[in-house]
Amino acid sequence: MAWKYLNDFSWDLDPDLYGDRLYNPFTRELYSPLEELLGIGGTADEDIDSAVLFGTLRGNVVGLRYYTGVVNNNEMVALQREPNNRYDMNAIKVNNVNGEQVGHIKKELAASLAHIMDNKLAQIEGVVPYGAHNAFTMPVLLSFWGKAENKEAVLRNLSLDGFKLAPPGKSLGFGYSGTSGKAGTSYSAPVRAAVQMTTEQLKTEFDKLFEDLKEDDKTREMEAAEAVLTPLLPHQKQSLAWMVLRENNKELPPFWEEREDFFYNTITNFAEKKRPENVLGGILADDMGLGKTLTTLAVILTNFHSGKPLPLEKKSNQLKEEYSLQQKHNLKGPSVLETEEENDSVLPQSSCPKRDKEKKFTNTVSSDSEPEEKITLINTKAPKTQPGSRKRRKGASSDVVEDSAFASALGESATYSKKAKRKGTASALGKPTTYSKAKKKGGTAVQSKKSESEENLRATLIICPLSVLSNWTDQLEQHIDPAVHLNTYVYYGSERTKDPAVLSRQDIVLTTYNVLANDYSAKSNSPLHNFKWLRVVLDEGHTIRNPNALQTKAVLDLDAQRRWILTGTPIQNSLKDLWSLLSFLKLKPFTDREWWRRTIQRPVTMGDQGGLKRLQSLIKSITLRRTKTSKVKGKPVLTLPERKVFIQHITLTDEENAIYHSVKNESKAAISRYFSEGTVLTHYADVLGALLRLRQVCCHPHLCASLPPSTFEEGNGTPEQLRTKLIEKMKLVLSSGSDEECAICLDSLNLPVITHCAHVYCKPCICEVIQREKPNAKCPLCRKEVELQQLVECPLEDSDDTEKPAQEWISSSKINALMHALLDLRKQNPAIKSIVVSQFTKFLSLIEVPLRKSGFIFTRLDGTMRQKKRTEAIQQFQSSEAGSPTVMLLSLKAGGVGLNLTAASQVFLMDPAWNPAAEDQCFDRCHRLGQKQDVTITKFIVEHSVEENMLKIQDKKRELAAGAFGAKKPSSSETKINEIKTLLDL
DNA sequence: ACCGCCGGGTGCC
DNA sequence: ACCGCCGGGTGCC
Structure with a gap:
């Protein structure tokens, strides 16, 4: 069991508990109670956040003449161990900000430092006080940072070799002096760390980061290209203008200046002849529901190259017929040149941007005049619709559908048509679809990263979580003129x-x-990855917050001219998560984590004004953020109907109460034992297990019946017993209603497997890790060794029914309360739609029975459903037709942020979530753009139960968290113990 | 490197 | 002189 390793690895997380997260309303950070209660969290990287300055030491860099890397006075340098150096295994390279080697640390000092670096006793950072014009050697000022408990060891190690650190009080400690921007000036002008701000000040400053909309470039408005049928709201016109400006911007990136014939970085003092590229893009961090998707589509259509719209052909029937013929013709065999000539006369380049390097193509796409001509083609404007209203697609005709069948039979992309979608065929995401068929042509146009010129780039890659994929296709259909040839390809499914x-x-x-x-x-x-994109757009961009996740690496390795991040939560998990985003944006020098840490992350977390200033100006220059309450010209961005939250207290029946108390007493007994043994914190998994059971009993006595009884004991049995136990454990994880996520990809579990150390991952994720680190692969959560053969897969779908076969259905107090409310509503107005939310899918199944009995038409959405069924469920529920479902059973975390359930005006939250953020997100699914009615939310809370206690602790946490900033502040063990006591009434 | 270090040449004042 | 001193060769790790 996982807690066995807690003592050895301070950052162990049991995924069993990982999904039960709490919410920090200020940082919008989700954190697990386990991390919180044990005062742990994050990865080894966080050691750097809590680092203190041990002191500084002057050393020498030698061998300058052998390397090309140059440095300026006061420039920051990086130290890098070179254990395989053929002359000295203690060798330490010195690199400049660009990663070019400058020299080596002189060998005597290197011999002493190597040990410290290899054992991670300290992070050593260098600033070269006098770097320019040195031919052979140069001095370097080294700062030693590390955990306080390692300070003695570092000092001892150094003194054994005759080195002595100057005490940290003598130095500023950031490697540069706050606002002057001169890296390293501090070493000669020693001061105590810059004026430290209070947490409160920091919080205020941080709030300002995203709220400043006064600048001209963020308030200017711009109209979208003609092909965007939906009129943009004022704030969307602002985003469009700003994004277009960012994409066409020719300025130097933040913190760079042109000086004489060099480009200077004012933070690191690095300089180079080559002009640093600016980010053509940035972060659109608008709140959910402000229309980031529409704005992004508008950017794609409006700013092709040099501010001109994407050249798109207007479809006509004649064109389409010829096109369709062409299609079939080409599918018969490899195309020949003559055919292409024909093609071009019928359908110019729009559907085929990058065929080859022939002149005709270059002319049509990259010349300045040509795109304008194209625009005139689409000038016949379709009547515009109001935002949110659906645009009926007129162009889809049967020949296109036929064509799609033809195409998909050959494994090619299929034509997308609304008609087909209504029949439920083309909506399948399992196969590639295009909105209008691209010409098939024989493989002449293989695009290579290197050889294409930038003007020829055309395609925008949009990457999103699976849950919002359909949102993109829906919005494309909804907002883009259907008569326009917009080639869209859904790269998903086995036939991609x-x-x-x-x-x-x-x-x-x-x-x-x-x-x-x-x-x-x-x-x-x-x-x-073998492709240069015009644009890459990351939707829900915070998905790549974990720098070690495969997804992040895969994203960072994309090649694109312009880069955008869409996110509603800019700093979801404290400052360090920003790094992946900046790295994606290719902002020099922050793509290298060391420079990000040294110049921004650490100074800010240590309360340095200069660091915060830098962060502010950085964020300001690349981010646009509006909240639902932001205003444009004095008017709120959005006016949403009211949202009211009621708590309805539930009194359990005597029978239920008896069950609740027996479970509670059993748990209490076990946990009291841990208290007396003083092992509460090491048995925290059991504590949460007990809480889970109590939460379930509050909902329905049948819910916790299938819990494995073995949770309270440890020990090993036969391999078969172990396997059974692991499967049980995994099932518990999967069915606990917490919508577990994989700690590697941080997404929902895909093909879950459990390791022998009882951690659950996506199979592909953990296999990747094992492959990469073999032969010594370790569990990413507990560092215990993992092997491919030891992974236990979840047996398929023997599911609830077989587990608990003939348990007769009974109601519960909560179900009664819900049914009472639903029947009441129906009496008032039969058209009212409600969402019923629970963390326990089994509970939803139990609720189905009385719904059916009372003649409710309902639909259901939970994490186990395939994408196709999900889409169906959502569409049915959103439909306003008579006979459409009036109730949606929703598992708390199903669907993700893109889920739009605005048909509902009532939400029933059957059980409180650990994590108020998850609740809020859930409410936002119906209380969002497009909602016309007031929304009423009813939370059912069993009185005098663990549920009430959960609310209390949540409130307390909200308060506590509101005062915290950035880094996690683990509560004292006294607090932790008290929390457990509160929860269990101990 | 306008240094340090090495090793050969050399040796009263 | 098993030294000192001189001056040329030489130079990261």
């Missing part, structure tokens, strides 16, 4: 293309983080 030529023909390619990561790890060929 391997042919870059197919991608090169697209305007938009949609895929998911998981598909991207899978392709990336399957190294063989990932067409997405």
Whole structure:
């Protein structure tokens, strides 16, 4: 069991508990109670956050003449161990900010430092006070940072070799002096660390980071291209203008200045002749529901190259027929040149942007005049619709559908049509679809990363979580003129293309983080990675917050001219999560984590004003953020109907109460034993297990019946027993209603497997790790050794029914309360739609019975459903037709942020979530853009139960968290113990 | 390197 | 002189 390793590895997390997360309303950070209660969390990287300055030491860099890396006065340098150096295994390289080697640390000092670095006793950072004009050696000022408990060891090690650190009080400690921007000036002007701000000040400052909309470039508005049928709201016109400005921007990136014939970085004092590239893109961090998707589509259509709209052909019937003929013709065999000539006369380049380097193509796409001509073609404007209203698609005709069948039979992309979608065929995401068919042509247009010129780039890659993939296709259909040839390819499913030529023909390619990561790890060929994109857009961009996750690496390895991150939660998990995002944006020098840490992350977490200033100006220059309460010209961005939350207290029946108390007493007994043994914290998994049971009994006595009784004991049995136990444990994880996530990809579990150390991952994720680290692969959560053969898979679908066969259905107090409310509503107005939310899918199943009995038409959405069924469920529920479902049974975390359930005006939360953020997100699914009615939320809470206690602790945590900033502040063990006592009334 | 270090040449004042 | 001193060769790790 996982807690066995807690003593050895301070950052062990039991995934069993990982999903039960609490919410920090300020940082919008989700954190698990386990991390909180044990005062742990994060990865080894966080050691750097809590580092203190041990002191400084002057040393020498030698061998300058052998290397090309140059440095300026006061420039920061990085130290890098070089254990395989053939002359000295203690060798330490010194690199400049660009990663070019400058020299080596002189060998005597290196011999002493190597030990410290290899054992991670300290992080050693260098600043070269006098770096320019040194031919052979140069001095370097070294700062030693590390955990306080390692300070003595470091000092001892150094003094054994005759080195002595100057005490930290003598130095500023950031490697540069706050606002002057001169790296390293501090060493000669020693001061105590810059004026430290209080937590409160920091919080205020941080709030300001995203709220400043006064600048001109963020308030200017811009109209979208004609092909965008939905009129943009004022704030969306602002985002469009700002994004177009960012994409066409020719300025130097933040913190760079042009000086004489060099470009200077004012933070690191690095300089180079080459002009640093600016980010053509940034972060659109608008709150959920402000229309990031629509705005992004508008950018794609509006800013092709140099501010001109994407050249798109207007479809006409004649064109379509010829096109369709062409299609069939080409599918018969490899195309020949004559055919292409024909093609071009019928359908110019729009559907085939990157065919080859022939002149005709270059002319049509990259010349300045040509795109304008195209625009005139689409000038016949369709009547615009109001935002949120659905645009009926007129263009789809049967020949297109036929064509799609033809195409998909050959494994090619299929034509998307609304008609087909209504029949439920083309909506299947399992196969590639395009909105309008790209011309098939014989493999002449293989695009290569290097040889294409930037003007020829056309395709935008959009990467999103699977749960919002359909949102993109829906919105494309909803907002884009159907009469326009917008080539769209959904890169998903087993039939996805391997042919870059197919991608090169697209305007938009949609895929998911998981598909991207899978392709990336399957190294063989990932067409997405062997391609230069015009744009890459990350939807729910905080998905890549974990720098070690495969998904993040796969994303960072994409090649694109312009890069966008869409996210509603800019700093979801404290400052360090920002790094992956900046790294994606390729902002020099922050793509290297060391420079990010040294210049921003650590100074800010230590309360340095200069660091915060830098962070502010950085964020300001690349981020646009509006909240639901932001205003444009004095008016709120959005006016949503009211949202009211009621708590309805439930009194259990005597019978239920008896069950509750017996479970409670049993748990109490076990946990009291841990108290007396003083092992509460090491048995925390059991504590949460007990809480889970109590929460379940509050809902329905049948819910906790299938819990494995073995949770309270340890020990090993036969391999078969172990296997059974692991499967049980995994099932508990999967069915606990917490919508477990994989600690590697941080996404929902996909093909869950459990390790012998009882941690659950996606099979592809953990296999990747084992492959990469073999032969010594370790569990990413507990560092225990893992092997491929030891992974236990979850047996398929013997599910609830077989587990508990003939248990007769009974009601419960909560079910009665719900049914009472639903029947009441129906009496008032039979058209009212309600969402019934629980963390326990089994509970939802139990609720189905009385719903059916009372004649409710309902639908259901939970994490176990395939994408196709999900889409169906949502569409049925959202339909306003008579006979459409009036109740949706929803598992708390199903669907993700993109889920739109605005048809509902009532939400019933059957059980409180650990994590108020999850509740809020859930409410936002119906209380969002498009909601016309007031929304009423009813939370059912059993009085005098663990549920009430959960609310209390949540409130307390909210308060506590509101005062915290950035880094996690683990509560004292006294607090932890008290919390457990509160929860269990001990 | 306008240094340090090495090793050969050399040796009263 | 088993030294000192001189001056040329030489130079990261």
